[in-house]
Amino acid sequence: MMKQKQKKPIHWKAINRTLLPYYFLAPAGIVLLLFVAYPILNIFYYSFQNYNPSKAAQNGFAGMQNYINLFTKDKVFLDSLLVSVKWILVVVSMQFILGMIFALVLNNNFKCRGLARAAAFAPWALNGVMIAILWSLIFNQNIGVLNDLLMRIGMIQEPIAWLANPKTAFWAVCVAELWGGVPFFAISVLAKLQAIPTELYESCEIDGANRFEKFRYITFPLIKDAVVLLTLLRTVWEFNSVDLLLNLTGGGPMGMTSTLSIYLANQAIKTRNFGYGSAIGVVTFLIMLLFSAVYLRTTRYQEEEK
Amino acid sequence: MSYRFKKKLSKIFLVYLPLIPILSFILFPFYWCVITAFKPDSEIISRTVTYFP
Numbered sequence: 001m002m003k004q005k006q007k008k009p010i011h012w013k014a015i016n017r018t019l020l021p022y023y024f025l026a027p028a029g030i031v032l033l034l035f036v037a038y039p040i041l042n043i044f045y046y047s048f049q050n051y052n053p054s055k056a057a058q059n060g061f062a063g064m065q066n067y068i069n070l071f072t073k074d075k076v077f078l079d080s081l082l083v084s085v086k087w088i089l090v091v092v093s094m095q096f097i098l099g100m101i102f103a104l105v106l107n108n109n110f111k112c113r114g115l116a117r118a119a120a121f122a123p124w125a126l127n128g129v130m131i132a133i134l135w136s137l138i139f140n141q142n143i144g145v146l147n148d149l150l151m152r153i154g155m156i157q158e159p160i161a162w163l164a165n166p167k168t169a170f171w172a173v174c175v176a177e178l179w180g181g182v183p184f185f186a187i188s189v190l191a192k193l194q195a196i197p198t199e200l201y202e203s204c205e206i207d208g209a210n211r212f213e214k215f216r217y218i219t220f221p222l223i224k225d226a227v228v229l230l231t232l233l234r235t236v237w238e239f240n241s242v243d244l245l246l247n248l249t250g251g252g253p254m255g256m257t258s259t260l261s262i263y264l265a266n267q268a269i270k271t272r273n274f275g276y277g278s279a280i281g282v283v284t285f286l287i288m289l290l291f292s293a294v295y296l297r298t299t300r301y302q303e304e305e306k
Numbered sequence: 307m308s309y310r311f312k313k314k315l316s317k318i319f320l321v322y323l324p325l326i327p328i329l330s331f332i333l334f335p336f337y338w339c340v341i342t343a344f345k346p347d348s349e350i351i352s353r354t355v356t357y358f359p
Contacts, residue, residue, distance in 0.1 A: 102328055110321050119332055134339050145338055148355040179335060 040285070046278035054272050066279035077280070079255060080263040084239060086170075087259050091238050094178050096231060099185025106186065107193045117190070124183035128243025135176035136248055139163050166253040173248050173257050180244065185230060192226040193219070228299045235295075236288055260284050 050062045070077055106117055123131070138146050141161035150156045162172040200218050209217070242261045245251070251258035251266060258266075264284065268277025341358070342350060349356060 098328065101324060105321055105324050105328070108317070108321050110317065116325065116329060119329055122336060123332060134335050137342060138335060138338060142353055143351055143355065145355050145357075179332070182332065 043278045043281050043285070046275055047282045049275045049278075051275035051278070052273050062275060066276050067283075069276070070279055070283065076255065076258075076263060077260075080258050080260045083170075083255070083257065084259040084261075087174075087257075088235055088238050090174050091177050091181065092231060092234050094174065095181040095185055095234065096227075098178065099182050100189055102182060102186040103189035103193060106190050120186045120190075121183050123180050124187070126180070128180070128241070129247055131176060131180045132244050132247030135172075135179070135244075136163065139172050139176075139248075163249055164253055166256050169249050169252045169256050173245055173252075176248060177238070177241075177244050181234065181238075184234065188226065188230050189223060192223045196222050225302055228296070228301045232292060232295055236292065239284070239288060 047066055048062060048064070050058050050060055050065075052059065102120055106113065106120060126134075138144055139162035141147065141159050141164070144159070144162070146162065147156070147159040151159070160168060162168050196219065201214060204214050204218055239259075240261055242259075242265055245257055245259060245262050246265065249257045251262045260280065261284070264277055264280045267273050267280060345356070
C-alpha cells in the first residue's frame, strides 16, 4: 500500500527539468511565431481570397482562381520571372567575382591596407534609397557625370539616357547594385581568408606549389562553405530586393527591369490587389525554398570531400 | 632579376594594379556625392559637368 502511494505522485521536479530548455526558448519562440510564422501563413490564406479594398463587393473566397490566372492568363508574370532569373544570375555572379578579387587583393600585405579595407566596406553603410538617388544622379542623361566622362574619353558621341533606354536600363541598375553589394562579398570572404593559417601556405610552398595551385588546393577548399552560404544568402536577398529597382526605374522601360518582386509590389501595393499579390508572394516563396534546397544539396554544403 | 625585385614586381601586378580600378569604382560615387553636396542648385542641373567644387 505504502509503495503504491509513493509511486503515484507526479514528479514535477523531473518534468520541470526536462521542460526547462523550452521555458527559456519560449519568449523567442513566441516572437518568431507572431512575427514570422503568422505573416507567412497569412499570405497563404490571402492567396486563396479575392482581397481588394477598392473592390470590396467582390471580396471573398476565390479558391485556386488567383493561381490559375497567374499561370495561364498572366503573361507579365512569366516575363518578370525571366527578368528575375537574369537579374540574379548577372548581379550575384558580378558581385561574387568582383568581391572575391577584392578580398584576395586586400588579403595581401601592403601600404594603406586599413584604408582600402575601410573603403571596401563603405558602400555597405549606405541604404538602398540613398544608393538609388546617388546613381540616378550619375546616370542622368543631361547632368549625369557618366555621360560626361564617356564623352570626354570619346566612347560615345551623344549622351545616353541610361535608365530610360530599354537596352541599357537593366545593366545600369546592375552596376548600381554591384556597387552596393560588393562589400558584402569582399568583407565576408576576407574574414574567411584571414582565418586560414599561414602554416598551410608555407608547407605548400615547400612542396613546390605555384600561386594557382595554392589557391586551388588550399584557399578554395577552405572558403568553399562560406562561398556557398554567401551566394545563397545573396541570391535570396537579390531576388527579394526592390529598393534600387523601384527607385531607379520602378520596373523600368517596357518592363525591362521588372523583377518578380517589383511586379509583386506593383500588384499588391499600387493596384491594391492584395489577393493576387499574395498568390505571387506564395509562388516566389516556394521558388526560393526549392532553389535553396537544390543549391545546398548540389554544392554539398558542409559535407566532407570524399 | 633578384628575388626582391621579383617580389616587388609581383606585388605591383597582384595588388596595386587590380586595386586601383576597383577602388576608383567604389570611391568615385562617394566623391561625387560629396562634391554635389557643395554645389549650388544651378550648378547641379547645368549641362556642363564640373569635377571640382
